[in-house]
Amino acid sequence: METARRGFLTAGTWCADHNKLVERWPEEDMVVEILSEGVEGGGSACNFGIDIRRLDPAMPVDTIGVVGDDADGAVLRAQAEAAGIGVAGLHVVPGGRTNFTDAYSVRSSGRRTHLFHQGTSALLSPEHFDFAGSSARILHLGLPGIHEKMDGPWGGEANGWLHVLKAARRAGLQTNLELLQIAPARLRAIVEPCLRALDLLVINDFEVGAITGTATTCNGATDVEACQRAGARVMEQGSMQVLAIHFPLGALAFERDGTVTHRPSVSVPQAAVMGANGAGDAFAAGFVYGLHESWPVSESLSLAHASAAASLRDVGTTGGVESWRACLDLAEGWGWRH
Structure with a gap:
């Protein structure tokens, strides 16, 4: 990895997560009690940036995004500043309604359901x-599919994401x-050109x-061999030096020289799981941090799993993530799947 530059620029989705913990997910027309609730930062640019700063408080992180001047926007700006993220590129729209998500986490299963309002993200x-x-x-950029202007053609390119990349x-x-995780056909149409x-x-x-048009899960379970085939196809289509595919029981990493690494995930005690909201961001932060620091891909995968495991301990998106050493120590204490 290049050494003249250092740090991360997170860009794209800043949204306010209205986190709600419930015991179970109700059927339609049924009622379930909200056990706890709170508002905190969410979205890829927010979560990844805060996670990086929690993994390594000395790592420079700046951001680009769009929020409103409402209460949710104030929460996002305050959390970014508290985390030490540079916010000069976090644009504030007067009178704008900040992107928000009603994020429900189910205590009995750890699963999550998101209902979102695009708000000012449509203006990015x-x-x-x-x-x-x-x-x-x-540059860590996201999320295609929920930013109206970025999702459409721009400057002769297929979409704004490609233009920015x-x-x-x-x-x-x-x-x-x-x-x-939006409709597969829509995700593929936006991402394939990128x-x-x-x-x-x-x-x-x-x-x-979704982006290869293949079946990689069956009845909620991951088909690892299908993921390996799909990953090889993505590497052929793209210019990535490294591709990582994560799933509950492990992850695969593909390198440009043809190396494929499989690393099982952390054996997290069910009693420790508060919610999966933000775990994917924590995985990405751990993995890309390791690559930034020139760690081997296998060690970067270990940190990715450890960061994701630590994240599961909190109903919010970033509260469970600690320093990279603390995350790895936690993972070693819990042990790894086989």
């Missing part, structure tokens, strides 16, 4: 991105794109199936 466009003054090494590369940044403008890609089993 390539015009908000200026890389001229950035000394960051890696190409501009970042020209400015000397390495690029990483985070995805969201694959040739990526240096890294960290996705889950559903997402790799």
